[in-house]
Amino acid sequence: MNAYEKFLAETRGQRPILQLQEAAFTTTPFGGLGEVPKLTSSYARRGLTGQNVSSGVYKNALESYARNRARQLGYATTDLAEQLRGFDLRSAGLRQNMERGLSDLESIKAQQISEDAKALLNLR
Amino acid sequence: MAVIYSPTWFNPGDTNLGAGTSATPANTDSGYDWLTGASTGTGSSLTAYQKAMLDLKAAETARLATGGQNAYNYTVDLLNASRQPFAGTLEEINKQEQEQRGFVQQQQTNLLQQIADRLAQSQALTTAGYGNLRTALEQNAPRAFQEAQGAMPTITQNALAQYMQAQGASPEAVQPELNRLNAAAAGSAANYNSLLNVLRGAEQAGQASRLAEAQMGGNLAQQQLQAIYGTQTAGVERGVLEALANIAAQSSAARIAAENARRQRSEALENALAALLARGVVAQPVPPPGSQTTTQPPTTTRTGSTTQAPATTSQELLDRGVISPQTSPEIIEAILSNPTIDPGIVSAALAQNISPQLLDDLVNRSSMGTNLLMPGQMYMF
Numbered sequence: 381m382n383a384y385e386k387f388l389a390e391t392r393g394q395r396p397i398l399q400l401q402e403a404a405f406t407t408t409p410f411g412g413l414g415e416v417p418k419l420t421s422s423y424a425r426r427g428l429t430g431q432n433v434s435s436g437v438y439k440n441a442l443e444s445y446a447r448n449r450a451r452q453l454g455y456a457t458t459d460l461a462e463q464l465r466g467f468d469l470r471s472a473g474l475r476q477n478m479e480r481g482l483s484d485l486e487s488i489k490a491q492q493i494s495e496d497a498k499a500l501l502n503l504r
Numbered sequence: 505m506a507v508i509y510s511p512t513w514f515n516p517g518d519t520n521l522g523a524g525t526s527a528t529p530a531n532t533d534s535g536y537d538w539l540t541g542a543s544t545g546t547g548s549s550l551t552a553y554q555k556a557m558l559d560l561k562a563a564e565t566a567r568l569a570t571g572g573q574n575a576y577n578y579t580v581d582l583l584n585a586s587r588q589p590f591a592g593t594l595e596e597i598n599k600q601e602q603e604q605r606g607f608v609q610q611q612q613t614n615l616l617q618q619i620a621d622r623l624a625q626s627q628a629l630t631t632a633g634y635g636n637l638r639t640a641l642e643q644n645a646p647r648a649f650q651e652a653q654g655a656m657p658t659i660t661q662n663a664l665a666q667y668m669q670a671q672g673a674s675p676e677a678v679q680p681e682l683n684r685l686n687a688a689a690a691g692s693a694a695n696y697n698s699l700l701n702v703l704r705g706a707e708q709a710g711q712a713s714r715l716a717e718a719q720m721g722g723n724l725a726q727q728q729l730q731a732i733y734g735t736q737t738a739g740v741e742r743g744v745l746e747a748l749a750n751i752a753a754q755s756s757a758a759r760i761a762a763e764n765a766r767r768q769r770s771e772a773l774e775n776a777l778a779a780l781l782a783r784g785v786v787a788q789p790v791p792p793p794g795s796q797t798t799t800q801p802p803t804t805t806r807t808g809s810t811t812q813a814p815a816t817t818s819q820e821l822l823d824r825g826v827i828s829p830q831t832s833p834e835i836i837e838a839i840l841s842n843p844t845i846d847p848g849i850v851s852a853a854l855a856q857n858i859s860p861q862l863l864d865d866l867v868n869r870s871s872m873g874t875n876l877l878m879p880g881q882m883y884m885f
């Protein structure tokens with residue numbers, strides 16, 4: 381159960397990361413441009429970029445986009461990793477409970493043997 | 505302890521030889537001649553009747569004497585036998601006591617051995633149980649957090665670096681943001697790893713605690729087994745002591761009962777002897793078995809110059825002609841106790857049908873030289 385939930389969480393966590401990664405250059409399902417070409421074309425229409433054209437405004441905008449994209453990807457990746465750690469921790473806790481239960485069974489068995497030994501000795 | 509039996513006295517009616525006759529007997533030497541009626545003139549029929557009665561009385565007396573003697577001898581034999589300790593009974597009591605004590609001690613040995621065997625079995629079970637527990641705990645130590653994966657810091661890839669470089673923008677502008685994100689990711693991973701370390705420590709502490717608990721449980725179980733063993737052993741010992749005490753008490757009671765029975769038997773036989781003597785069917789007082797008989801020294805008679813030892817038995821009196829077989833035991837007793845008495849006085853006493861007490865008085869007076877019982881006279885006392 382925990383493993384399945386972890387699988388689902390990983391799937392859900394990877395989705396925004398993949399979307400962020402693809403959103404930069406991949407076109408949308410309706411034929412729209414990716415975010416980077418869209419950004420470049422908008423600055424190109426204003427003559428701020430193109431062949432033999434290099435403006436500081438465009439570079440700043442591109443760097444700003446890159447920082448935001450990196451931040452979003454970082455957050456998404458961190459969130460996914462922490463969520464997966466939670467599942468790992470839960471899994472370790474469940475395993476510990478199982479091991480504790482097995483140890484309890486062994487202790488109860490030894491105690492029962494002790495009680496049987498006392499009952500055996502009490503037979504007269 | 506020997507018991508000296510004294511003769512008992514008779515019923516005066518038993519010596520009713522004269523039948524209270526008012527006739528004055530003739531002065532004869534034997535004292536019995538007057539019964540013949542030859543000199544009294546009272547009639548031959550009465551004389552014959554009295555003679556017949558005397559014969560019957562004599563026969564009865566003889567039977568009583570013989571039967572009494574036989575009964576006396578038989579009773580004395582029984583008494584002698586009864587004075588011996590009940591060796592068979594006491595031996596049986598001792599034997600039973602030894603057997604019972606042996607049985608109890610054997611039971612004690614068996615019970616203690618059984619308890620010891622069970623203790624060994626219980627200890628082996630307990631040792632094996634807690635040994636297996638320890639082995640299982642050691643082989644299956646909790647390692648859930650020990651084996652949990654530690655967190656690795658996230659490294660964010662800069663996929664736009666090449667494009668930015670182509671566009672003339674510097675990819676290095678993104679690096680500060682990447683460094684910040686990586687630091688945050690590293691901090692998160694470090695926190696997670698710290699948490700894992702804490703949990704691993706608790707896990708190890710729990711394992712050590714459980715092992716200690718198993719060890720304490722095993723020790724406690726062994727101590728409980730020892731306590732049960734001690735209790736059971738003490739119970740067996742207490743039961744054995746009680747059983748031995750009961751056996752001793754029962755044996756003592758049995759010995760006392762046997763001794764009481766022996767004494768009661770002896771007393772009954774002694775009472776029977778006393779009854780025989782009291783009835784006077786035995787000729788003389790007979791010392792009880794085992795007692796010392798005393799003999800009187802010989803004395804001289806008062807009338808003759810020749811010395812003759814006084815008679816000590818009725819048979820001697822009979823042999824000397826002092827008494828007849830019909831003489832009552834009381835009269836014989838009086839003669840034996842007073843060897844100097846004049847047999848004539850005794851005959852007179854017979855004729856007068858006097859009581860034993862008066863006869864003693866007469867004997868005493870006779871010994872003083874006063875013959876108060878003269879034939880043909882009526883004496884009133």
